[in-house]
Amino acid sequence: MSLRPRGPTVALVDDLRDLLTRAAELAAAHRAGLADRPVARPADPAVLRAAFGGPLPAGPADPASVLEELARAAEPGLVATAGPRFFGFVIGGALPAATAADVLAAGWDQNGFNAVLSPAAAAAEEVAGAWLKELLGLPATASAGFVTGGQAANTVGLAAARHHVLAEAGWDVERDGLAGAPRVRVVASEERHATIDRALRLLGFGTRAVEPVRARPDGAIDVQDLERALGDRPQIVCLQAGNVNTGACDDLRTACELAHRHGAWVHVDGAFGLWAAANPGTAALLDGAELADSWACDGHKWLNVPYDSGFAFCAHPEVHAEAIAYRAAYLTGAGEVSGMGDLTLESSRRARGFAVWAALRELGRDGVAELVDRCCRLARRFAAALAAGGAEIANDVVLNQVLASFGDDARTDALVRAIQLDGTCWLGGTTWRGRRYLRISVSNWLTTEADVDRSAAAILRLAGR
Numbered sequence: 224m225s226l227r228p229r230g231p232t233v234a235l236v237d238d239l240r241d242l243l244t245r246a247a248e249l250a251a252a253h254r255a256g257l258a259d260r261p262v263a264r265p266a267d268p269a270v271l272r273a274a275f276g277g278p279l280p281a282g283p284a285d286p287a288s289v290l291e292e293l294a295r296a297a298e299p300g301l302v303a304t305a306g307p308r309f310f311g312f313v314i315g316g317a318l319p320a321a322t323a324a325d326v327l328a329a330g331w332d333q334n335g336f337n338a339v340l341s342p343a344a345a346a347a348e349e350v351a352g353a354w355l356k357e358l359l360g361l362p363a364t365a366s367a368g369f370v371t372g373g374q375a376a377n378t379v380g381l382a383a384a385r386h387h388v389l390a391e392a393g394w395d396v397e398r399d400g401l402a403g404a405p406r407v408r409v410v411a412s413e414e415r416h417a418t419i420d421r422a423l424r425l426l427g428f429g430t431r432a433v434e435p436v437r438a439r440p441d442g443a444i445d446v447q448d449l450e451r452a453l454g455d456r457p458q459i460v461c462l463q464a465g466n467v468n469t470g471a472c473d474d475l476r477t478a479c480e481l482a483h484r485h486g487a488w489v490h491v492d493g494a495f496g497l498w499a500a501a502n503p504g505t506a507a508l509l510d511g512a513e514l515a516d517s518w519a520c521d522g523h524k525w526l527n528v529p530y531d532s533g534f535a536f537c538a539h540p541e542v543h544a545e546a547i548a549y550r551a552a553y554l555t556g557a558g559e560v561s562g563m564g565d566l567t568l569e570s571s572r573r574a575r576g577f578a579v580w581a582a583l584r585e586l587g588r589d590g591v592a593e594l595v596d597r598c599c600r601l602a603r604r605f606a607a608a609l610a611a612g613g614a615e616i617a618n619d620v621v622l623n624q625v626l627a628s629f630g631d632d633a634r635t636d637a638l639v640r641a642i643q644l645d646g647t648c649w650l651g652g653t654t655w656r657g658r659r660y661l662r663i664s665v666s667n668w669l670t671t672e673a674d675v676d677r678s679a680a681a682i683l684r685l686a687g688r
């Protein structure tokens with residue numbers, strides 16, 4: 224098959240098969256080199272821009288040379304986030320089958336909007352959605368929207384909450400908006416993730432709608448203070464499974480029961496922490512999670528699916544659809560939500576369920592449990608190695624997050640910079656309870672004990688200078 228239009232340059236590769244093979248070669252070579260290269264090299268933005276830049280090309284180019292040009296331009300600016308020693312933010316890698324599935328999804332070019340555009344994408348998401356609910360301990364009857372990530376999942380969950388609590392108050396927010404509506408109280412921990420605030424802004428609540436609740440020293444919500452903050456309806460309670468600093472999970476059973484006694488909708492942000500439910504060793508942290516009304520979870524963090532991939536679950540599928548639905552008639556005769564496009568913020572979108580299905584098929588129930596367990600075990604190993612070298616560990620390592628300091632804030636920040644420049648591993652700094660810490664997140668399926676030992680040794684070496 225010949226690609227048209229043909230550019231003015233000599234064709235290096237003249238069909239799509241060769242082009243995809245070459246792309247796969249480049250991607251695989253990148254992955255193969257991840258374990259040995261510096262995790263993040265200092266990249267000069269001006270050099271990168273120049274490599275990508277210059278004037279807007281006047282005419283077409285040969286696809287094969289476009290690919291080579293892209294690979295050359297990008298290479299100095301690629302960060303080994305998919306590799307085994309990237310411990311910054313909360314970042315997963317990408318499992319082999321999930322990566323390949325996303326390549327197929329691009330090749331198939333399926334639109335994930337609905338089952339008419341892609342019966343295959345719809346079926347994959349239905350099956351993967353059911354698998355996810357089972358793994359995460361959520362009700363089998365919940366709806367599952369395949370969204371771009373935790374931000375979108377929190378926005379969808381809070382949109383469903385908004386619909387429900389205002390409908391109960393006799394207000395149709397989809398038709399009439401928020402002007403003149405009863406004021407909705409949003410009760411949320413001071414330790415909520417920043418994406419909750421952005422969702423509240425986007426949904427028209429404004430961040431001043433938040434009634435802040437104190438957190439315990441470990442970062443989980445203070446349930447007594449939650450009780451104090453609860454008031455009259457309409458109200459929404461935001462809980463969290465997996466604090467980005469400490470990994471702490473709210474006492475979901477107590478908090479859900481309390482919130483429901485006050486007639487609140489409960490949304491749980493479990494971007495990475497919800498995965499603790501899939502591992503028998505950590506499942507107790509998520510006790511009571513199933514009692515909530517909506518949940519946000521990420522695929523591209525702990526499940527190690529390529530970007531972008533998250534899940535918006537809702538215990539009340541009809542509420543989910545009424546808040547988000549693309550059109551008014553969203554129910555089929557069977558009382559089921561008709562389309563995946565009624566559960567996500569996008570209409571046309573990548574068929575991202577294929578990669579999720581592939582990751583779950585590759586790992587199975589035991590593989591997911593083992594992945595979560597291993598990351599937690601490696602986080603404890605990391606903390607122990609740093610503590611043995613003189614670090615103060617600020618958190619109880621209940622999950623995959625570790626906070627470490629080696630003295631005052633200035634010293635800790637200087638150490639973070641030194642670690643990032645050294646390139647053995649990558650991690651960021653954070654402020655926790657008024658002090659600066661190194662923040663370590665172990666979320667990658669590739670990370671081994673040797674990676675942790677090598678990284679801890681590098682950190683201790685740099686700390687000793």
Ligand SMILES: *Cc1c(COP(=O)(O)O)cnc(C)c1O
Binds near residue numbers: 374463
């Ligand atoms: C990462 C994270 C988010 C945001 O998720 P994205 O996928 O980056 O949009 C929200 N909440 C928590 C607790 C997170 O860790």
